[in-house]
Amino acid sequence: MEESKVINKYKLVIVGGSAGSLNALMQILPSLNALNAFALVIVLHRRSTDDMTLEELVKIKTITPVKLVEDKVKLEPGFIYVAPANYHLLFEADDRLALDISEKVNYSRPSIDVSFESAAQVYGSQLVGILLSGSNADGTEGLKYIQKLGGTIIVQDPKSADMPFMPNNAIANMTPDRILDIEGILDYITNINT
Amino acid sequence: MIEDIELETLINDIYEYYGFDFGSYSRASLKRRVNRLYQLDGFTNFYEFLSKVRYDSDYYKRMIDEITVNVTEMFRDPHFYKIVRTEILPLLATKPFIRLWHAGCSTGEEVYSMAILLKEANLLHKSLIYATDINSKVLETAKKGIFPLRMMKEYSENYRESGGQEDFSSYYIANYGIAKFDDELASKMVFSQHNLVSDNSFNEFDFILCRNVLIYFDNDLQKRVINLFDESLATLGFLALGTKETIKYSISTTKYKQLEKEKVWRKVR
Numbered sequence: 133m134e135e136s137k138v139i140n141k142y143k144l145v146i147v148g149g150s151a152g153s154l155n156a157l158m159q160i161l162p163s164l165n166a167l168n169a170f171a172l173v174i175v176l177h178r179r180s181t182d183d184m185t186l187e188e189l190v191k192i193k194t195i196t197p198v199k200l201v202e203d204k205v206k207l208e209p210g211f212i213y214v215a216p217a218n219y220h221l222l223f224e225a226d227d228r229l230a231l232d233i234s235e236k237v238n239y240s241r242p243s244i245d246v247s248f249e250s251a252a253q254v255y256g257s258q259l260v261g262i263l264l265s266g267s268n269a270d271g272t273e274g275l276k277y278i279q280k281l282g283g284t285i286i287v288q289d290p291k292s293a294d295m296p297f298m299p300n301n302a303i304a305n306m307t308p309d310r311i312l313d314i315e316g317i318l319d320y321i322t323n324i325n326t
Numbered sequence: 327m328i329e330d331i332e333l334e335t336l337i338n339d340i341y342e343y344y345g346f347d348f349g350s351y352s353r354a355s356l357k358r359r360v361n362r363l364y365q366l367d368g369f370t371n372f373y374e375f376l377s378k379v380r381y382d383s384d385y386y387k388r389m390i391d392e393i394t395v396n397v398t399e400m401f402r403d404p405h406f407y408k409i410v411r412t413e414i415l416p417l418l419a420t421k422p423f424i425r426l427w428h429a430g431c432s433t434g435e436e437v438y439s440m441a442i443l444l445k446e447a448n449l450l451h452k453s454l455i456y457a458t459d460i461n462s463k464v465l466e467t468a469k470k471g472i473f474p475l476r477m478m479k480e481y482s483e484n485y486r487e488s489g490g491q492e493d494f495s496s497y498y499i500a501n502y503g504i505a506k507f508d509d510e511l512a513s514k515m516v517f518s519q520h521n522l523v524s525d526n527s528f529n530e531f532d533f534i535l536c537r538n539v540l541i542y543f544d545n546d547l548q549k550r551v552i553n554l555f556d557e558s559l560a561t562l563g564f565l566a567l568g569t570k571e572t573i574k575y576s577i578s579t580t581k582y583k584q585l586e587k588e589k590v591w592r593k594v595r
Contacts, residue, residue: 202570203541204352204548216570219541222354225330230354231541231570234395250354253327 140169140325142284143258144207146251148244148274150177150266152294154189157264160318161193168325171207172196173229175215175247177240177270187214204228215242222250238270248274257282260324262317264288266298272305279306286320289313327361332372336360336379343380346390347523350547359393366392394461395542398432399477400439402537403569404487407439409588411489414564415447418532424453427531427558429522430539431457434468434515435481439488440535441511442497446490450514456529458520465517471507475500522551527558534559538568545575552576559593566590 145167149156153176178186190212191198199211207213207227215221219231221242237243248261248271261278263271265288275285285308290296292313303311312320328336333356337348348356369375378385401407418424424444431437437457444450459465473481482494498505520528522539534555540548552573555565565582567573567589573582582591 202572203568204545204575219570222352222358224352224354230352232355232358232395233397233538233541233568234355234359235397246358250358253330253357254354 141258142170142260142324143209144171144173144251144255145260145262145321145324146173146175146248147262147264148175148248148271149264149288150240150244150268150270150295150298152265152267154178154186155265155294156288156292156314156317157190158193159314160321161190161196163318164194164196165322167196167210167212167321169209170324171209172212172321173207173215173221173247173251174212175221175242175244177242177244177266177268178217185214185217187216190214201229201231203231215247217242220246222247223254225254227254238268240268240270244271245274249277252278252281252283255283257284259283260286262286262288262321263299263302265293265295267295268298269301271298272302275302275308276306284309286310286312286317288317328357328364328372328375330357332376333357333360336376339376339380340386344383344386350523350544350550352542352544355395355542356393359395363389363392391461391463396432396461396464398435399484400435400473400481401484401488401490402436402439404484406537406566406569406588406590407443407484407488409585409590410440410566411443411447413585414533414590415443415449417562418564419447419449421532422452424449424533425529425531426453426455426533426535427529428455428457429520429534429536429555431459431465431468431517432461433464433473434471434517435473436535436537437468437515438471438473438497438507438511439485441514442485442490443488444514445511446492450511453514455515456531457515457517460519460521460523462519465519469512469515469517471509471512472504473498473507475503475505478505522554523547527554529558530560531558532560532563533566534563535566537566538571540567540571549576556581556593561593561595563593564590565593 222230287299287302287308289311290299428437444453485494498507583594
């Protein structure tokens, strides 16, 4: 007889943000416990000339292990991955990450739309997309696509965002599953797959 | 958006009708490029798109131009060029003749960057840069050495960050929105079409650059290409990849010594 297995609903949580989102992330990360059987991917717009990479910043803010993103690195549950500057971040069907230096999308590389759409194609209903603060429209199309393919979408409450344009734009174009402030997002991520 | 199965059909048909093998390309990126073209050209039916590719060879050429990624810049990743300037060129300088291969050179911005470094190291006269790409159209641009003038501010900053001390504008003549680079730089370049998927080694080199090309390939093809570079690299020669690429899944790393933290490997045996 086969034993019944616990099927975890979500395999991947992908977080996108632009201006003001680093601030939100820096509040979420220190309180984050071990990721319950899912991987967390962070895609933020940042000037590529900043001295400290986003990866390094994330590393010092959390006890959750951060895996260096290199071409075709395997996505494993329990780890955080940060999209490198100047590349689009994509997802392969065999749970590997792929990089792409093609044209900027929404004036951005990495583009949140590009990563959200690629993640949705691979993970479908096993995906949570979270959109944080920002002052451009990147992310909205990606969220719509995640929703279309059965994933769950969360938008930061514009009232709690340093730059409300990005979450407002998303909310104006779709109905997210949840609209949460920073504490609410932290709480949500903590309870995924429980 | 096209489905995974449709992408596989397209890959098979391209191979069958034109002999070009996308089978070992990274699917995530290829799918995105094909979707972009599909939407750009206003297709709504996949089979319409497929038969256009099959029977209209001009459209097939357009498709190849559009789905191969041709984004590049001069002195991309200035830090890399600083390492070339300070650590690699001084070691190559002792050779009587320096052969370089820039694989996947696109429109040539990085080839001209390298020629500038060679010139400043007083090595250009005894160097030859073979610059290849799969796409013949971009090679035509590369040969001309003409780039948009509006990019020069950014390139000049990159140049300076890479340790450049000269007046960057002395390398080109500005005219009607274009910057035409000095013919002396191009005199040491040889451009030709080369397909990393199917073509073989064609010379022995002291320095091979292939930056941000392997990211579009799956691991099997990456192995093939790294081995092709290995066959083409002289002992004590250098191989440089993009900042997020690695040889470690493709070849025994005992043959190669990595320059600390850089995506540059020296063939030590």
